[in-house]
Amino acid sequence: MTDRWALAPAEDGGAEIAPLGPDGLLAGPVLWEPDLATAVRARPEVARWVWRSTAEVYPRLLAAGVRVERCYDVEDAETLLLGHEGRSGEPRSAAAALARLRGGPVPPDPPQRAAVPGSQSSLFEPRPVHVPLPDLVEVYAEQQRRHEATDRPERMRLLTAAESAGMLVAAEMNRAGLPWSAEVHRRVLHELLGERYAGGGEPRRLAELADEVSAAFGRRVRPDLPADVVKAFAQAGIKVRSTRRWEIRSIDHPAVKPLLEYKKLYRIWVAHGWSWLQDWVRDGRFRPEFQAGGTVTGRWVTNGGGALQIPKVIRRAVVADPGWRLVVADADQMEPRVLAAMSRDPGLMEVAGRETDLYQSVSDRAFSGNRDQAKLAVLGAVYGQTSGDGLKNLAALRRRFPKAVAYVDDAARAGEEGRLVRTWLGRTCPPAARPGGDAAEEAGIPQDDPAETGTGPGSSSGSGSEWVPGYASTNARARGRFARNFVVQGSAADWALLLLAGLRQACAGMAAELVFFQHDEVIVHCPEEEAATVVAAIREAAETAGRLTFGQTPVRFPFTTAVVECYADAK
DNA sequence: AGTTTCGGCGCC
C-alpha cells in the first residue's frame, strides 16, 4: 500500500504522477494523466502528494475544486534544509538541488515578481520551471536522507511537513478571501475622512487638519512632508530630529494635536482608503496573497493589500456572510509561553501552565503586581532591550526566571558570534555573511560593516576578553538582538504552523473555511451552527500543536475566541 | 522618466 505519490505538471498541460516507496524513491512506473485535477481526484487514497511547488500546483487544483489532505513542497523543504545545513545562500529551486546532486552547474533562482492587485497567480516564479518527475523524485529522496542527517531528524521532518501544510492553508485562504463589506468600509472612510473632492486630492477632514496645522504655525505647512514639518517647528524655536509620533507627542505647541490627528488619518487614507478598496476588494472578498514561510523567522507575509496591517478601525468592514459567523481566535501571550516550553524554566513553566493572564502571574512573582512592568520586561527579554528601565526590569526577570532569560541570552550570544541559531523545530537563522554568501544580508540580517570587520584583537572595546569574529562590530549587537528574537518568534511560528495544520484538518468535513492568519491570530468563516464546533477545534488544535512541537510540557496554549459577525466586535 | 531608498506608521 503506497501512501505517497509524486506529481509534476507536464509541459503538455497534463500531469506526471508516480507512487513512492518507503525510501522516497519511485515505487512504480511514471503515469500520465490529462490534467492535475484528474490525477489527484482519481486517487483519494493518497495521503501525501510530493510536488515541486505548492504555489504552482495547488491553486490549479483548487480552481478545479480539488483539495488534498497533505503535501510535501520540495522547494520549500530545500530552503529549510539548506538553512539548517548553513548553506542558506545557495539557490533553492528543485533544478538547483538536482544540479548539486549530479554535480552540474547550479542555476540561479528566478527573480521574484511583484504583486498585482486582484491577481491570484503564484508568487515565486515568473514562469514555472519544469522538472521531470523522475528528477524531482531523486531530489526528494535525497532530501529524506538529509532530514536524517540533521541533529534532530524528527523535528526537521515535522518542520518541513508543517510548513508544507502551511502552504496548503495559504493557498486555500488566497482562494477563499476575507469577507469584506465595501459598503461598511466606505461608511467608515466617510466618517473618519469626510467627503472626497473631485480630482483625487485630500478628503475634507485631512484638508481641514492641514489648515489647522498651517494656522498654528502661521504659515502654509504640508503635514505629510516631514522636512516641511521639521522646518516649521524649527522656525517656531523647537528642534526636532524627525516627525515621528513619539518625538512630536510631548511637544507643547498648538500644531501638535492636529498634526498627530492628520498623520493618523493620512495613513488610513493612503494605505486603506478608497483606492485600496478599488484595488483589493472584489465580490465581497479581500484577497491578499498570503505567503507561508515568507520570512526568516517563519512568520507569514502577505503580498499586496497590507493584509497583516489592517488598522483596527477598518476591521469594521470585515463582515461575515448572512447566516455565517467569524470565529476570531487570538493566542494568549504566545511568545512567553513558547519561551517557557523551550527553556523549561521552572518558574515560567509554572505560570505558563495556567490559562490565566501570564503577564499578571509574572508580575505577581517578580514585579509586585505591576503588570505593565512585567510585560515590558518579558517583551524586552524577547526583543533584546539593552538599556533604560527595561534593563532594571530585565534584572528582576532574570532573578526569578533564570533559565528563560539564559535561553534568549545564549541565542543572542550565538548570533553575535555569527553561529547558526535555530528555532525549536530547526528553522535556521542565517549567520553573518561570510565570503561568498550574501543570503543573510538579503534576508535582512544585520551585517558587519566591512570597514569594521576582520580587524582582530585589540580593535574593539579593548576589554582584553577573547576576540570573537564580528564582535568588534556594532552590528554584532544588532545581530544578537535579531537572534534573541528569532528563537522565540520563530519557534512561535513553528507552533502556529502546526496549529493551522490541525485546525485545517478539523474543518475539512465542514463548510467552515480558514480566511485569515496573522502570526498568533486566526479567523474562520463558518455557518452559525458550526461556530461552536470550530471554537472547540481551535482549542484542541492549540494543545495538540503544543504537544507535537515541544513534546511533554506543562505549558498551555490558550486562545481567546469570539464568535462575531464583524471582526471589529472581537474582544 | 523610471527605479530605488527613506520616513513614517499600521499590525503582531
Add this chain to the structure above:
DNA sequence: AAAGGGCGCCGAAACT
C-alpha cells in the same frame, strides 16, 4: 537620555 524584534505599504525624495 534614548530606547528593542518581525513585517508591508505609501508618497516623497533621491537617485540614475
